[in-house]
Amino acid sequence: MITINEHYLKLQASYLFSDIAKRVTSFQEKNPDRNIIRLGIGDVTKGLPAACVEAFHKAVDEMAQDGTFRGYGPEQGYGFLREAIAANDFQSRGADIAADEIFVSDGAKCDTGNFQELFSTATKVAIPDPVYPVYLDTNVMAGRTGKYENGRYGGIVYLDSNRENNFVPELPKEPVDLIYLCFPNNPTGSTISKDQLKQWVDYAREHKSLILFDAAYEAFIRDESLPKSIYEIDGAREVAIEFRSFSKNAGFTGTRCAYTVVPKECRAYDSQGKEHDLHFLWNRRHCTKFNGVSYPVQRAAEAVYSEEGKKQVQALAAYYMRNADLIRKEIESLGYSYVGGENCPYIWIDGGKDSWQFFDMLLDKAGVVCTPGAGFGTCGQGYIRLSAFNSHENVQEAMERIRSVLG
Numbered sequence: 001m002i003t004i005n006e007h008y009l010k011l012q013a014s015y016l017f018s019d020i021a022k023r024v025t026s027f028q029e030k031n032p033d034r035n036i037i038r039l040g041i042g043d044v045t046k047g048l049p050a051a052c053v054e055a056f057h058k059a060v061d062e063m064a065q066d067g068t069f070r071g072y073g074p075e076q077g078y079g080f081l082r083e084a085i086a087a088n089d090f091q092s093r094g095a096d097i098a099a100d101e102i103f104v105s106d107g108a109k110c111d112t113g114n115f116q117e118l119f120s121t122a123t124k125v126a127i128p129d130p131v132y133p134v135y136l137d138t139n140v141m142a143g144r145t146g147k148y149e150n151g152r153y154g155g156i157v158y159l160d161s162n163r164e165n166n167f168v169p170e171l172p173k174e175p176v177d178l179i180y181l182c183f184p185n186n187p188t189g190s191t192i193s194k195d196q197l198k199q200w201v202d203y204a205r206e207h208k209s210l211i212l213f214d215a216a217y218e219a220f221i222r223d224e225s226l227p228k229s230i231y232e233i234d235g236a237r238e239v240a241i242e243f244r245s246f247s248k249n250a251g252f253t254g255t256r257c258a259y260t261v262v263p264k265e266c267r268a269y270d271s272q273g274k275e276h277d278l279h280f281l282w283n284r285r286h287c288t289k290f291n292g293v294s295y296p297v298q299r300a301a302e303a304v305y306s307e308e309g310k311k312q313v314q315a316l317a318a319y320y321m322r323n324a325d326l327i328r329k330e331i332e333s334l335g336y337s338y339v340g341g342e343n344c345p346y347i348w349i350d351g352g353k354d355s356w357q358f359f360d361m362l363l364d365k366a367g368v369v370c371t372p373g374a375g376f377g378t379c380g381q382g383y384i385r386l387s388a389f390n391s392h393e394n395v396q397e398a399m400e401r402i403r404s405v406l407g
């Protein structure tokens with residue numbers, strides 16, 4: 001008899017985006033002539049940078065000819081892309097990361113979800129609240145949690161992000177082994193300073209724990225004093241894995257390319273307390289379960305680091321951040337408190353009422369879709385997230401409507 005992994009039964013049906021879709025569809029059916037503006041999604045809206053498209057086309061043409069065709073590539077990614085990543089994203093910022101510490105993949109969602117496979121079921125896991133749901137659900141699937149009760153899973157150490165700590169969680173009071181951090185943050189848009197991040201690195205070194213640092217939104221950082229990579233912090237090479245993606249900076253959400261950095265000094269321990277090399281283990285896992293990102297996609301990603309590509313990617317971030325500036329200005333003038341939107345394309349707004357009530361009100365009265373904060377965790381209750389990923393015209397129109405409703 002085939003039996004299931006019963007940990008899957010503990011998972012909460014992910015109602016958030018399907019609930020949103022249902023409410024929007026039903027609203028549209030009742031109000032067919034109302035034009036709805038979506039500021040709820042965490043997906044980009046603008047086309048790929050021209051430099052990427054050109055490289056993409058060229059690589060497809062190479063694939064068409066016997067002489068330049070490529071079959072299976074290296075599982076870890078082609079050298080040309082790993083070299084470009086190490087030089088541009090790390091070495092240029094004084095972060096000591098080598099090309100062979102980069103693992104190219106088809107998404108930071110998969111990587112952040114898969115990395116926990118390397119660790120024992122007994123691992124004590126610390127996860128922020130509110131959170132990108134992947135970190136939590138993959139640990140539930142792996143059997144590292146108890147049951148779900150009152151909005152939380154037993155066994156998880158939740159790191160509350162709230163007004164009191166300015167949406168940067170405090171160090172856990174009890175020892176933890178695996179720590180998930182995401183800055184700039186989805187959903188709150190908050191950022192972490194180098195001093196604050198140093199405290200986490202020091203904590204991890206002291207407790208022999210590991211930080212999984214999700215930097216998917218680093219391209220939106222405008223404040224030069226903020227860290228773009230955890231490896232800008234002394235001592236991080238021994239205790240931190242970093243996840244990056246081409247999804248948000250270069251619009252690769254549908255094209256798929258990302259990477260994970262596993263420094264050679266990173267260690268984890270067996271039950272006897274003996275040290276093991278995480279670079280070796282992740283390489284083993286990656287080569288066993290993954291067969292590489294397609295060659296044209298890796299060429300397209302490489303073009304992000306060309307002179308033209310860099311300019312185009314910066315222009316994309318600037319485009320969305322102009323939307324974020326407009327949203328912040330309007331929300332502030334309406335007297336609401338918020339975080340985010342300065343170095344991140346998300347604005348996290350204290351709605352002063354139930355998240356879903358606020359969602360329904362914005363949809364009914366303004367025809368604007370937001371994301372209810374409660375969908376990201378218990379600490380998200382009372383908040384909504386607005387996304388800057390849309391056209392200027394739509395954001396402008398949405399903010400005018402919101403002002404006429406809330407003003």
Ligand SMILES: *Cc1c(COP(=O)(O)O)cnc(C)c1O
Pocket residue numbers: 042106107108109110132182186214216244245246247248252253257258
């Ligand atoms: C969008 C996003 C990613 C990127 O995921 P991909 O699978 O690379 O598209 C990673 N982490 C967070 C928090 C995100 O919001």
